Amino acid sequence: MPTIWMMKFHSRMKKNNAAATALWFALLAATSPALAGEADVITAAATPDGAGAWRIEATIRHADEGWEHYANAFEVLGPDGRILDVRKLIHPHVEEQPFTRSLGTVAIPSGTDFIVIRAKDSIHEYGGKEFRIDLPAQ
Numbered sequence: 001m002p003t004i005w006m007m008k009f010h011s012r013m014k015k016n017n018a019a020a021t022a023l024w025f026a027l028l029a030a031t032s033p034a035l036a037g038e039a040d041v042i043t044a045a046a047t048p049d050g051a052g053a054w055r056i057e058a059t060i061r062h063a064d065e066g067w068e069h070y071a072n073a074f075e076v077l078g079p080d081g082r083i084l085d086v087r088k089l090i091h092p093h094v095e096e097q098p099f100t101r102s103l104g105t106v107a108i109p110s111g112t113d114f115i116v117i118r119a120k121d122s123i124h125e126y127g128g129k130e131f132r133i134d135l136p137a138q
Contacts, residue, residue, distance in 0.1 A: 038128030039071035039119035
């Protein structure tokens with residue numbers, strides 16, 4: 001949303017000045033909700049549950065801005081990139097950054113050496129920092 005000083009600046013520079021117009025659009029883009037960037041997984045852990053499944057905990061950082069732009073899921077990927085499970089995040093975490101959430105009873109195929117945790121946000125989807133977890137031999 002444009003600020004008052006941005007609107008005043010633009011009205012002063014309206015005299016067919018291409019550079020001022022380009023600067024105006026750059027400033028406008030800099031205030032858009034997309035500035036929160038991608039969601040990053042900053043740490044994660046996998047714990048066997050004793051029944052053949054795993055519990056995954058992921059700590060995610062994202063500059064949530066509200067319902068329009070927030071981290072809305074994390075995924076557990078196998079070494080081949082196949083999605084093994086998904087933890088949906090159903091609300092923004094504007095005041096809680098970074099935040100940790102878990103996902104229980106994840107089925108990880110026997111013999112899997114590692115998994116990758118990636119987060120997703122409501123605008124950029126993927127592209128943030130992923131986290132690799134090396135698993136003990138099974």
